[in-house]
Amino acid sequence: MLEDDNFAQEVKKYKNPIPSRQFILKVLKNKPLKKKQLIKHLKLNETQYKALSFRLSAMVRDKELNCNREGFFRIYKNNSSMVGKVIANPKGFGFVELNAKTKDLRLSKQQMQFVFHGEKVSVRLLGHKDSPLDAEVVKVIERIKTLVGKIVVKNDKCYLLVDDKRIFQQILLPQEKVKNNKKSKIVIVEMMTYPQKEKLATARVISILGDYLSEGVEVDSAIHRYQIPNEFNKKVQKEMEKIPDKVLEKDKKGRVDLTNLAFVTIDGADSKDFDDAVLAQKTQTGYKLFVAIADVAHYVNEGSALDKEAIERGNSVYFPNRVIPMLPEGISNGLCSLNPEVKRLCLVCEMDISNQGEVNDYQFYEAVMFSKARLTYEQVDDYIYHNKNLPTKNKEVLKNIKHLNDLYKILNKKRIKDGSIEFDLSESQIIFNNQLKIDKVIKKSRLNSYKLIEECMLVANQMAATYLEKNQIPALYRVHPKPKVEKVISSNEFLKTFGLTLPTNNNYSTQDFQKVFEDSKKLPNHHIIQVVLLRTMQQAIYTDKNEGHFGLGFEKYAHFTSPIRRYPDLIIHRAIKQTLKNKSFKVKNLSSIGEHCSMTERRADEASRDVMQFLKCVYIKDKVGDVFSGSITSVTAFGLFIELDELLIEGLAHIKDIANDYFIFNEKTFQLIGKRTNKTYSLAQKIKVQLSAVNLEQRKIDLLIK
Template identity: 25%
Template structure:
């Protein structure tokens, strides 16, 4: 009877229908087996034979199998493939093509074909390509994995591999946009004041080319009057034209170590719009009053022609204000302004310390990269007085922009940040209660109450508590409607000070111009636009992180071979070990549990609490500073591995 195919199929179907099932995501290991992480948090073993039918990241429906006291699963139905479009290394062997996805948890070699438009003779073994998975063993009628190569990303021997591959992985543009060299001004109906004789100045990094803000400050009897002049690319780019549509798609300039990919054509970003010393430029200006106590007073937005009279550099300005170094301002006018700006910054910072929120500084790590892609050094760039002067000026100007748009337009592109996601508030309250900290729900969700809580928590100076709370905290999103920014402690925040680099700032520029011209407000920005801006910002940050990880591995390879010891902060703890950040250069490394003790069973990791015990004794927790010795630098996965230093 079982020889009858229909009867056999019916029997198999009955077995499947009566067998317990579970849905989840496949997690592969480097030892051939894997795990299915179920939606309810449970984990099931996937044996090696079954792993040949799936890839890391696949979401599947699986059959539960019980053999004695061992439970495993057999993936049965593909719900969503973990791979779709992906970057891979091309493998050419004996006239056959295959690809190896560039993923730390996928080392499968997948058979592949080329897209019809590609010439196989131009592709070599090891070249980087973009591919798509077109067949999957768990799909009906597919007998195995198969991929199609859609494009060449970069040749294997190109020094730009880390940058080109990373941009391709995140589907980001590889180069700045090109739109010709003719850029007439479009200032219809907008009057510009002539401020070319006013001694504005810029303060930027030594290598900055897209200078988008210039300042002028006067000391008043009761405080200061600050004028913030911002480059005006919307004077050249019409809303809805090809350049504007491309800028909207890109959303931001991508800043990577050693390379920038601009949002606008470089002729605009680095030349016509850049507030270069001695060059007349169209700008939007906000003149605002800052009282002696640091609070903001009246403000006024207007369009103007500006000519920067000094291009200053952060470190030189900081040195001069701190009484060190040989540099000095070229004339007394600029010197007087710098001193006034430093005084205003102190007052403004003190006011924000009392009335809003000011978080502790974190150092920036800057890569010095040569033309061959080699990292010459990684420098710590502290936020000194000159950086604070610019930061406080921009925060004040952006707060004024938020107020203007909320009052006169009713919408715009706002940065909205909730300290805690509403759905996680109860979890956060329970967590804090377990630390003997009693809080009300309003303290997590209402800005005025949150300020009180934040200051109380900071007074404890508990790095573990701060790190654990991040599990419940929200992210900054773009919104068409004004809303609180808990990170800054402001009721609304809308940036307009970086329109060369951010499309949302261009949108706000156009709204400000409508207010100045007395025009009716346009339709509110769509949710699709604000979501796209938020997502694009996330991709840009991931790309920056990925390039840095790649360069760190190359840079610290010799240190790993030598087992060099570094001071490090514990930034994450999971079931496999802990992740640390090296304080000397900002690199992150993973410390696996077996490196903490020769007997893995003596290492108890509580990833939910962020604590690790060794032989029953507390040893590590989130926020701790420890010493680690680098053990490996693995370029294929762009990962550093470390062990606790004795």
């Protein structure tokens, strides 16, 4: 039986003493315990519970104890800390992201003063009773080395105003002279010292991207801010020197010759990298569909410098007026791109499809093709629906377009019937003039010709996943998890106001969502209802486990059709090609590659969205005072987010600026309700607003309700 040698001192100090720190350490020496177990072991009464909680927290603070996520206290050891990435909130506090399957730990404002967003840290739990996920930084493992931002002058000193608002610390630029920085410049800095108690971080300028608001600077800034690789190293450049600029005769051997068939590419007007070409032929039982995909795997070998760079990038990143490719342009826009009237190597998925849209048979094979025409979505749409001529007179091409359109209708009808959710959200497009200045922002709807190609890609991707699973080939699947119950319940409250409903017992299916989507088409607020349904969904990911795609309603799905711009597609190609040659296929760290590619996809989306928001702010800043019509897209406790019609630009009407009442937020119905007038603002409600202010640095647009 252990004895508390220091208990007499505790009696002298406190009216209601508890076991000493030394005794608690003795008790926990051989076995970690939770607080309740410790209370029982120490035979404490209720009046001592609170004092013990304070003591345990103090012992964790003083690094005498550790407390893990399950609430077990044990003797402090340096190796009991956890490693994660700092995720900062612009309000000053932050989190540590450990992994996708566990809850994030919380860092206080005080802790966040000494670390930057994105840094890798070692942390430990503080063991607070009311905040069990509160943590402190033990060590910064990986520091942010460089930052991008605007030079600002304050009190005769130069500082960096970091472009990423999640990094809020002041950074002094001691080597910069005030007289040289009267005009704001966007710069990249290298960190010299990091924030400490009563000491600012310091940095030095290593690159000037340009003057604030200069054309293209916003993209350069985003590339650096999101740490997107944008330069190919010398090893990659050396490998590119060995790659031919045209298809060699020796590379055609053993491939099916499809050069006489009327393949076409249908892409955006500004596209330069053509992954896919399509051909549809009418048969007695339905259609034969050929989806030919650029054979990138023939030129990019696993483990090569090109391959390593492609893994690192994960995908191409598309900004308005600029692309950061996954592979060098010699491959992405040249040798592998299915350009018109040149022979190209491809991997083909050939499918026999019935008049009801069922795939009766399919096969994959390596081939050589020759695109007969490079067409745009607008050209094909005008030809099919507006009787306008295509830029080709080739009768076989025209016949192909007709068959593709007929097959599209069949495939789309079957997919929707099977319950696939077809969101049809418009996007905003920025139009630039010849001086690369923003000319206008327009609403861009998805054309039927785009949907035509999409249907062809969807069915080919399904067949790729089917082939992989049938042959038990390890590869990356495109998985879309089922929505979380709490999200569905939350969205359901809003949907009920329109007479729509989703099951909330975790038995909901894709068909349930599709029914709500179809029913909402009869309503004037269909667009916002789509947005709410989309927000209910989880993000799709890449994983080595086939768990189906909820949104599409597919049991098996993989990305096969874009190896020029997505690394998971390149893995699928290698897997199929090796299996066709009766060779085994295996990728090291496949699961980790899936996680990495999921991250790079999110990174690309965030960077593109950030640049789009900045450019929208630039475009609309001269329209302060103008009145617009819009729809409420989100209701929060601090105000209303409103999307301006036609422009698809979103701004905030802050609750403090909504006049004549005190408004209360109803989180169940997504409404702001006036306490005195009962005036109600709801999701999807049409509303008139005035543009009151634009903050370029924070990408914020402020609105006033008229």
